Amino acid sequence: MSYPIAEEVVEKTIDEVEDKVTPWEVIGHSDTGIDYDKLIRRFGSSKISPDLIARIESIIKKPVHHFIRRGIFFSHRDLDFILTAYEQKKPFFLYTGRGPSSEAMHLGHLIPFIMTKWLQDAFDVPLVIQMTDDEKFLWKDITIEEANKYAYENAKDIIACGFDLTKTFIFSDFDYMGQCPNFYRNICRIQKCVTFNQVKGIFGFTESDSIGKIAFPAIEAAPSLSSSFPSIFGEKLQQEYPCLIPCAIDQDPYFRMARDVAPRLNFPKPVLIHSTFFPALQGSKSKMSASDSNSSIFLTDSPKDIKTKINKYAFSGGKESIEEHRAKGGDCAVDVSFQYLRFFMDDDERLEQIRQDYSSGKLLTGELKKILIEVLQTLVSQHQERRKEVTMDLVQQYMTPRQLHFRY
Amino acid sequence: MSYPIAEEVVEKTIDEVEDKVTPWEVIGHSDTGIDYDKLIRRFGSSKISPDLIARIESIIKKPVHHFIRRGIFFSHRDLDFILTAYEQKKPFFLYTGRGPSSEAMHLGHLIPFIMTKWLQDAFDVPLVIQMTDDEKFLWKDITIEEANKYAYENAKDIIACGFDLTKTFIFSDFDYMGQCPNFYRNICRIQKCVTFNQVKGIFGFTESDSIGKIAFPAIEAAPSLSSSFPSIFGEKLQQEYPCLIPCAIDQDPYFRMARDVAPRLNFPKPVLIHSTFFPALQGSKSKMSASDSNSSIFLTDSPKDIKTKINKYAFSGGKESIEEHRAKGGDCAVDVSFQYLRFFMDDDERLEQIRQDYSSGKLLTGELKKILIEVLQTLVSQHQERRKEVTMDLVQQYMTPRQLHFRY
Numbered sequence: 001m002s003y004p005i006a007e008e009v010v011e012k013t014i015d016e017v018e019d020k021v022t023p024w025e026v027i028g029h030s031d032t033g034i035d036y037d038k039l040i041r042r043f044g045s046s047k048i049s050p051d052l053i054a055r056i057e058s059i060i061k062k063p064v065h066h067f068i069r070r071g072i073f074f075s076h077r078d079l080d081f082i083l084t085a086y087e088q089k090k091p092f093f094l095y096t097g098r099g100p101s102s103e104a105m106h107l108g109h110l111i112p113f114i115m116t117k118w119l120q121d122a123f124d125v126p127l128v129i130q131m132t133d134d135e136k137f138l139w140k141d142i143t144i145e146e147a148n149k150y151a152y153e154n155a156k157d158i159i160a161c162g163f164d165l166t167k168t169f170i171f172s173d174f175d176y177m178g179q180c181p182n183f184y185r186n187i188c189r190i191q192k193c194v195t196f197n198q199v200k201g202i203f204g205f206t207e208s209d210s211i212g213k214i215a216f217p218a219i220e221a222a223p224s225l226s227s228s229f230p231s232i233f234g235e236k237l238q239q240e241y242p243c244l245i246p247c248a249i250d251q252d253p254y255f256r257m258a259r260d261v262a263p264r265l266n267f268p269k270p271v272l273i274h275s276t277f278f279p280a281l282q283g284s285k286s287k288m289s290a291s292d293s294n295s296s297i298f299l300t301d302s303p304k305d306i307k308t309k310i311n312k313y314a315f316s317g318g319k320e321s322i323e324e325h326r327a328k329g330g331d332c333a334v335d336v337s338f339q340y341l342r343f344f345m346d347d348d349e350r351l352e353q354i355r356q357d358y359s360s361g362k363l364l365t366g367e368l369k370k371i372l373i374e375v376l377q378t379l380v381s382q383h384q385e386r387r388k389e390v391t392m393d394l395v396q397q398y399m400t401p402r403q404l405h406f407r408y
Numbered sequence: 409m410s411y412p413i414a415e416e417v418v419e420k421t422i423d424e425v426e427d428k429v430t431p432w433e434v435i436g437h438s439d440t441g442i443d444y445d446k447l448i449r450r451f452g453s454s455k456i457s458p459d460l461i462a463r464i465e466s467i468i469k470k471p472v473h474h475f476i477r478r479g480i481f482f483s484h485r486d487l488d489f490i491l492t493a494y495e496q497k498k499p500f501f502l503y504t505g506r507g508p509s510s511e512a513m514h515l516g517h518l519i520p521f522i523m524t525k526w527l528q529d530a531f532d533v534p535l536v537i538q539m540t541d542d543e544k545f546l547w548k549d550i551t552i553e554e555a556n557k558y559a560y561e562n563a564k565d566i567i568a569c570g571f572d573l574t575k576t577f578i579f580s581d582f583d584y585m586g587q588c589p590n591f592y593r594n595i596c597r598i599q600k601c602v603t604f605n606q607v608k609g610i611f612g613f614t615e616s617d618s619i620g621k622i623a624f625p626a627i628e629a630a631p632s633l634s635s636s637f638p639s640i641f642g643e644k645l646q647q648e649y650p651c652l653i654p655c656a657i658d659q660d661p662y663f664r665m666a667r668d669v670a671p672r673l674n675f676p677k678p679v680l681i682h683s684t685f686f687p688a689l690q691g692s693k694s695k696m697s698a699s700d701s702n703s704s705i706f707l708t709d710s711p712k713d714i715k716t717k718i719n720k721y722a723f724s725g726g727k728e729s730i731e732e733h734r735a736k737g738g739d740c741a742v743d744v745s746f747q748y749l750r751f752f753m754d755d756d757e758r759l760e761q762i763r764q765d766y767s768s769g770k771l772l773t774g775e776l777k778k779i780l781i782e783v784l785q786t787l788v789s790q791h792q793e794r795r796k797e798v799t800m801d802l803v804q805q806y807m808t809p810r811q812l813h814f815r816y
Contacts, residue, residue, distance in 0.1 A: 210602060
């Protein structure tokens, strides 16, 4: 896939320009950010429909997570396949990951982990979490030692999300490569099937990119083969098992590639559910950036930091004056505080009331921000409490290759 | 470096066309094969001069191996540097390797190992031998299991060359990657410094090549960093040590690349000595091929196989009739039997006598072939005897990462 940059752009009005969505860059063109319906069509994935949600709920016998109800996880590839496997009591596993680019993680980074934790509990399945410290070393101006250290620091935040130790394996690429011969073998199997032309098309690489970057996609694809984890599967590993990958949709290119090569390598295509992007405080046009501390709420922020950042930076969909706001109401679609509540307030009724009140002008921007500040202060301080309990010894336990518990 | 293929070729006479020398293809254009003087100029290496040979002999206090005396190892990069290090009693190590493309090795494959064994004895230094089973998997239509098996089978032939167990570590890439975290780290360090454009220029890769091939050069370059071998160096590993790489000159591109990145990664540039190619039975125009059993003498050939192949296939520099041969003499420069004796007859005086007698017509082709047959039958059967002694248990000992013996 190539994105129009120069000549084509001038021919189009701003609305017609395609959004840019790669693992390293996300640029949306409308006020509400990315056009996700268009993205689904371009990527060739499927919308998570009300019927599909009803099927999930009938299988797990409880309501889906509000991320799914509210369309935050909005797109999928072959989710039906995993549901059928589950109904037939066949094993599958969850796979997600994180690129550890710095010590501090922000709220947006939590989204796939919150979803994954819910899926782990709902389906009672093992989970592997890849920390792509090699990717961050290859893309950023950091050393291997720094990237590897960030992997361990970030693992603490991930563990604080509540993953079950008996069902969760977290690994750094730099470390796991030297622990498990199967991992490199699967990487080579994938690399043999993929040409430079293909990764150029999928990821937009150029001839000036390093050979490390060019070969990297196979490293993010390889954990979707269960045979990359002999210790985790133990004697179960007589065959390849399917995996379900919850991720932000910018990671989809890796798994489109993995799905392309799956039949040739005789493993099941990985199944995906995709989330929208968590907006920056400044608005929905891009993902938050870990390098701009004012673009996001960090998991290390104090209650005061949170209050200041929301009040100062959270883009408002409210009107210029109180009088105008009361008369015309606010715009929830662009209001960052409301958008954040969609992610982090699980009470549907209360959220709907807030939406109505803000849209009608009954609720002022300051009042909306106050609600969000309280929600985030609680969420972040509870996260910090749990993270404090995560010792390096516990991290080592999660990061030790070992057999995980399988229900089936 | 790019090789003229289309437009330029038609402008040149056949003699002016550049020889093609890459790790995967060697095409010479003159009757005696590759023009090695031209290759030295194009690659930018240095000829091993009589002065340099004299310096080696004064340092090791014995004559150099006949491979060096006879210009079979003819080219080098920075050999002076290693000699000076040795004089100053500073540690260095030897690094060579083999691409295990099949179970059987042929005579040509022995050349770098015979040279390396001599260097190990002459300088009393540790040696690492890389079996690039990953390369063979990526380039050939074989499975990982096959390539890995060939690595172990070929290791038996290599061990039969007489390498000292206390100073020699042999490793398969597929296995060592899962044993030593440093190896992958060094590969990534190199991959970060090298672009697709660079490997395209050095190796002739195209956009249709697999990303595995494109990233592979870093894997052959990485063992030239001593930090890829923490167990071998043990507590010595406070700094990077220089290595000396004996190899056929078609492998030079990997190490040109390694030498390019060395200053950026703060390790000493690898030092090289390069051999000419061992000619195919059919003549000097190309390397021998492991896939054509009649192009070469295999280490598994019986005395009868050897006799038949030499008599039937060894390209002769003799004349059409005995009368003409007696009158005009044979051409040693193109005669494969004589060339093979240059490699495998260590008696200089006898070889010179044969050269004179064959050139004058005193020695007939059949007589020359008879001499070669005896030399090779002895060499191959002695090799087979030694190989029989190499148990899989002994192979495992050579292939176990462990501290090697250092004189300094």
